[in-house]
Amino acid sequence: MQRELRDLLMETGMLTPDWETAFETVPRHLFLPEVMWPATEKGHITVSRTNDPDGWWHWADADVPIVTQWDDGRHTGSAPGALATSSSSMPTAVLLMFDELSVFDGARALEIGTGTGWCAALLSARLGEANVTSVEIDEAVADTARKALEVAGWHPEVVTGDGLLGWPEGAPYDRILVTVGVHEVPRAWIEQTRPGGVIVMPWGTRYSGQNAVVRLVVADDGTASGRFSRATRFMHVRSQRLDWPEFDDYLPGEGWPADTRSSTTDLPSAQIIDESDYAASDFAISLLVPDCVRTFARSPQGVQTMWLYGLADRSWAAVYFDEDSQVYQGGPRNLWDEVESAHRWWVERGRPGHEEFGLTVTADGRQEVWLGEPSTPVPHIVS
Ligand SMILES: C[S@@+](CC[C@H](N)C(=O)[O-])C[C@H]1O[C@@H](n2cnc3c(N)ncnc32)[C@H](O)[C@@H]1O
Known part of the structure; x- marks a missing residue:
């Protein structure tokens, strides 16, 4: 070491x-390949031992996970691939x-x-x-x-x-x-x-x-x-x-579907996630709301937006975290309402940690x- x-x-x-x-x-360096992809603040970068020995040794010695295989080995070239499939753990x-x-x-x-x-x-x-x-x-x-x-x-x-x-x-x-x-x-x-x-x-x-x-x-x-x-x-x-949900399977066509239910929320996203992405609130919600996946995106207007997709049916929700705090939900479940209830449950129990x-x-x-x-x-x- x-x-x-x-x-x-x-x-x-x-x-x-x-x-x-x-x-x-x-x-650890004995187990790292000639070309590797450490996780950095800027995402995964390519580091070659031949082209950049100092960089290679720096990252080999850093407390970061280092990707060693992409896309189950189907990846070619030295640029990072789509899905990290093997690594040297952090x-x-x-x-x-x-x-x-x-x-x-x-x-x-x-x-x-x-x-x-x-x-x-x-x-x-x-x-x-x-x-x-x-x-x-x-x-x-x-x-x-x-x-x-x-x-x-x-x-x-x-x-x-x-x-x-x-x-x-x-x-x-x-x-x-x-x-x-x-x-x-x-x-x-x-x-x-x-x-x-x-x-x-x-x-x-x-x-x-x-x-x-x-x-x-x-x-x-x-x-x-x-x-x-x-x-x-x-x-x-x-x-x-x-298997990532396909947006079009949930919201086909242009605009909001006819059955869209619209409301507002006073729960800011910072109450759910933190910068480390390791928030206990988010973990608690993940345990309480079943068969659901969430992701964050920026709307075309630059607003932070949370998307929720049901994994057992075609329920979906979109929450715009700006001053209007608009919520749109569709499908059989009200996924955002479930997230709000789960968050309330977590707060009422004294905000327990992992x-x-x-x-x-x-x-x-x-x-x-x-x-x-x-x-x-x-x-x-x-x-
Ligand atoms: C994060 S890496 C393990 C890192 C390892 N501990 C190290 O430090 O080098 C996870 C590994 O699990 C393997 N893996 C994925 N699914 C598996 C399965 N069903 N059975 C065995 N290995 C699996 C992946 O191919 C990958 O190499």
């Missing part, structure tokens, strides 16, 4: 003694998840989403490579990771396959670390974890790109339950990627989100 990153992680108190040696022995996000994983010497661990192989190497350094298996869905990504691991001197088992199935051959595991976002927790992970074992993953609904890290503890009865810790953003497992919410996966695979305790489920608001 380079000095700058090490110092940053030490300063934030995130690099615990438990993981310090592993991070020292497994430099170092502080990795540390946060390792912290939640609470490993112990000799624990058997399964990682889902090998990516560059960096996390698999870190786990190997901490637990011993014989105790680590990692599953990657993309064959080319898995091959590159195997080669990088070889060069770095680590030999965990890297399996090419769908991580949603886990890897039953190596079960039972004490720990499962998922370094790719999920909307639905597969039963396979719970079945392949020892009772008392821990599964850590970025989890979220389809409402926004925001996930939160959840730490599930597996019980004897086949359920798994635990709290969220912090907001995070991860790319999603292939089969759970959002860490006050939890998730239980039942023995029959249902997901129940709760606030405070598993006995107080978060309701779904449907108008």
